[in-house]
Amino acid sequence: MPSVGSSREMEGHEAAAAFDRVLLLAFCVVGIWSAYIYQGVLQETASTKLFGPDGKRFEHLSFLNLAQNAVCFLWSLITIKLWSRNSSGVAPLWSYWSPNISNTIGPSMGIEALKYISYPAQYCSNSDQTSKGIVAICKACISSILD
Numbered sequence: 001m002p003s004v005g006s007s008r009e010m011e012g013h014e015a016a017a018a019f020d021r022v023l024l025l026a027f028c029v030v031g032i033w034s035a036y037i038y039q040g041v042l043q044e045t046a047s048t049k050l051f052g053p054d055g056k057r058f059e060h061l062s063f064l065n066l067a068q069n070a071v072c073f074l075w076s077l078i079t080i081k082l083w084s085r086n087s088s089g090v091a092p093l094w095s096y097w098s099p100n101i102s103n104t105i106g107p108s109m110g111i112e113a114l115k116y117i118s119y120p121a122q123y124c125s126n127s128d129q130t131s132k133g134i135v136a137i138c139k140a141c142i143s144s145i146l147d
Contacts, residue, residue, distance in 0.1 A: 062112060
């Protein structure tokens with residue numbers, strides 16, 4: 001039968017391990033969010049800043065998206081190879097191709113499609129609060145017409 005002191009030590013180690021996991025999770029969340037924010041700033045800068053002596057905008061955002069996804073795929077491949085020492089329970093590498101292709105092609109097509117939609121229309125369609133407001137306005141208009 002374990003002594004009371006050893007069980008308290010085990011509880012202390014478990015609590016320390018849980019706290020370490022929470023800190024690691026917080027670190028990862030902050031890293032992901034900061035990367036997304038930085039990517040948004042860079043993408044906004046690249047898409048709105050005027051370049052060269054002619055003052056033209058950068059027109060090849062789809063290529064930048066493709067390059068980003070290719071780098072992400074290579075980084076993921078390197079990470080999988082480095083950290084998956086035991087191959088049991090790990091999906092085969094070919095199973096990662098389908099999500100990679102869809103994640104590469106989808107945003108590129110989205111970027112191209114957004115060129116033909118005005119910014120206010122994009123904002124209204126993406127904002128939950130605005131969408132709820134538009135629905136409420138439409139309901140009010142319909143009900144006032146029917147009354």
